[in-house]
Amino acid sequence: MNERFTLxxxxxxxxxxxxxxxxxxxxxxxxxxxEERDLxxxxxxxxxxxxxxxxxxxxxxGPGDWDTYDSRFVDPAGVEIGTLxxxxxxxxxxxxxxxxMMYYREQLTFPDGTAQTAGWVDGTAILGGAWQRFPILGxxxxxxxxxxxxxxxPTPEAPxxxxxxxxxxxxxxxxxxxxxxxxxxxxxxxxxxxxxxxxNPATGNGRLEPPVRAGRTA
Amino acid sequence: MNERFTLxxxxxxxxxxxxxxxxxxxxxxxxxxxEERDLxxxxxxxxxxxxxxxxxxxxxxGPGDWDTYDSRFVDPAGVEIGTLxxxxxxxxxxxxxxxxMMYYREQLTFPDGTAQTAGWVDGTAILGGAWQRFPILGxxxxxxxxxxxxxxxPTPEAPxxxxxxxxxxxxxxxxxxxxxxxxxxxxxxxxxxxxxxxxNPATGNGRLEPPVRAGRTA
Numbered sequence: 001m002n003e004r005f006t007l008x009x010x011x012x013x014x015x016x017x018x019x020x021x022x023x024x025x026x027x028x029x030x031x032x033x034x035e036e037r038d039l040x041x042x043x044x045x046x047x048x049x050x051x052x053x054x055x056x057x058x059x060x061x062g063p064g065d066w067d068t069y070d071s072r073f074v075d076p077a078g079v080e081i082g083t084l085x086x087x088x089x090x091x092x093x094x095x096x097x098x099x100x101m102m103y104y105r106e107q108l109t110f111p112d113g114t115a116q117t118a119g120w121v122d123g124t125a126i127l128g129g130a131w132q133r134f135p136i137l138g139x140x141x142x143x144x145x146x147x148x149x150x151x152x153x154p155t156p157e158a159p160x161x162x163x164x165x166x167x168x169x170x171x172x173x174x175x176x177x178x179x180x181x182x183x184x185x186x187x188x189x190x191x192x193x194x195x196x197x198x199x200n201p202a203t204g205n206g207r208l209e210p211p212v213r214a215g216r217t218a
Numbered sequence: 219m220n221e222r223f224t225l226x227x228x229x230x231x232x233x234x235x236x237x238x239x240x241x242x243x244x245x246x247x248x249x250x251x252x253e254e255r256d257l258x259x260x261x262x263x264x265x266x267x268x269x270x271x272x273x274x275x276x277x278x279x280g281p282g283d284w285d286t287y288d289s290r291f292v293d294p295a296g297v298e299i300g301t302l303x304x305x306x307x308x309x310x311x312x313x314x315x316x317x318x319m320m321y322y323r324e325q326l327t328f329p330d331g332t333a334q335t336a337g338w339v340d341g342t343a344i345l346g347g348a349w350q351r352f353p354i355l356g357x358x359x360x361x362x363x364x365x366x367x368x369x370x371x372p373t374p375e376a377p378x379x380x381x382x383x384x385x386x387x388x389x390x391x392x393x394x395x396x397x398x399x400x401x402x403x404x405x406x407x408x409x410x411x412x413x414x415x416x417x418n419p420a421t422g423n424g425r426l427e428p429p430v431r432a433g434r435t436a
Binding site (some may be wrong): 011012014015018019022054056063064066068087088089091092095101103104105118120181182185186187189190192193194196198199200201202206207208209210 | 229230232233236237240272274281282284286305306307309310313319321322323336338399400403404407408410411412414416417418419420424425426427428
């Protein structure tokens with residue numbers, strides 16, 4: 001055999017993230033007193049979202065729409081624990097069910113460090129109030145050696161400006177070691193496969209043709 | 219902490235695939251004599267592709283195009299070793315560089331078993347002749363307990379009907395254990411993060427707005 005099947009050089013570093021991410025999730029459902037690593041957990045945050053949304057064909061949501069937004073995370077005691085800058089775009093409609101598939105990128109800023117997310121959102125599900133989840137990769141300060149999970153759900157009373165949000169980040173011994181933008185992208189894709197929606201599942205007829213609904217925005 | 223951060227139940231099975239996939243790649247660049255597991259390697263195959271391509275706006279390739287295709291894999295000795303049925307669709311243009319992002323699903327049939335792939339292709343890169351790679355998940359017969367890698371490159375002389383292709387599959391002790399379509403999708407997404415293109419990398423201005431070129435197909 002030969003080197004043509006060799007994977008990218010950063011693959012071992014990416015692979016090492018997987019058990020860490022799963023262990024984090026297990027720890028998050030267990031006893032925090034047993035935790036020996038630096039851990040940041042914020043639950044039941046109120047996320048105040050200031051959204052700048054651009055319709056391609058108003059007023060109907062569809063491919064071509066994109067947005068930027070600024071969020072403030074406020075804990076149940078009313079304390080602002082951090083902020084977020086994000087951007088997203090509706091990229092396409094899934095072949096099987098015409099769900100609107102969105103891609104997001106976010107920068108998180110805390111008083112003591114920074115982090116980032118990227119990932120897919122099922123835009124049809126989120127408009128219906130479903131929880132969405134992104135992996136988090138720490139980028140600086142206390143969070144520079146951490147990975148984590150961001151979960152958020154639009155509130156029924158203000159789906160575009162108020163989310164219910166959980167954040168958890170946990171230290172990886174020795175840090176995640178990822179600094180190159182391509183490596184960071186690959187890591188977020190990898191971990192997103194555990195918590196994100198299916199990007200284009202099989203259709204009933206076995207063909208990935210555009211959904212009928214896609215004609216709407218043509 | 220609480221159960222709100224719990225990952226899907228199949229996450230441990232998915233995670234177990236990662237070191238197997240990396241080990242496979244390492245083995246593929248080493249000495250085949252040292253291999254103790256069942257291994258299938260085909261290199262330098264000629265893939266004869268019978269393509270049925272549907273343009274949304276002919277003759278320009280763009281979002282909305284989709285296709286189905288039947289391939290025959292022929293080894294360097296001229297022996298047909300298997301066939302493939304595939305379908306793909308151009309889903310969107312990346313925000314940063316307007317590359318055409320395609321999603322594929324494929325069923326592979328060999329005389330002694332079956333397998334499947336799914337994954338992203340950078341359609342702009344492949345039109346330029348770049349190698350593309352999908353993870354493979356075995357589904358039946360000899361390959362039912364295997365995972366692998368498919369690499370293919372259009373030939374300059376017949377980019378739509380002749381590919382140069384490598385296939386490698388290797389047994390996982392105990393099998394991969396994935397039968398649910400959602401689990402299989404997640405596994406292919408997970409492994410695809412190691413070998414696939416970046417789905418929507420960051421832009422220069424930090425906003426995921428549609429690329430200027432996207433207006434072409436509006």
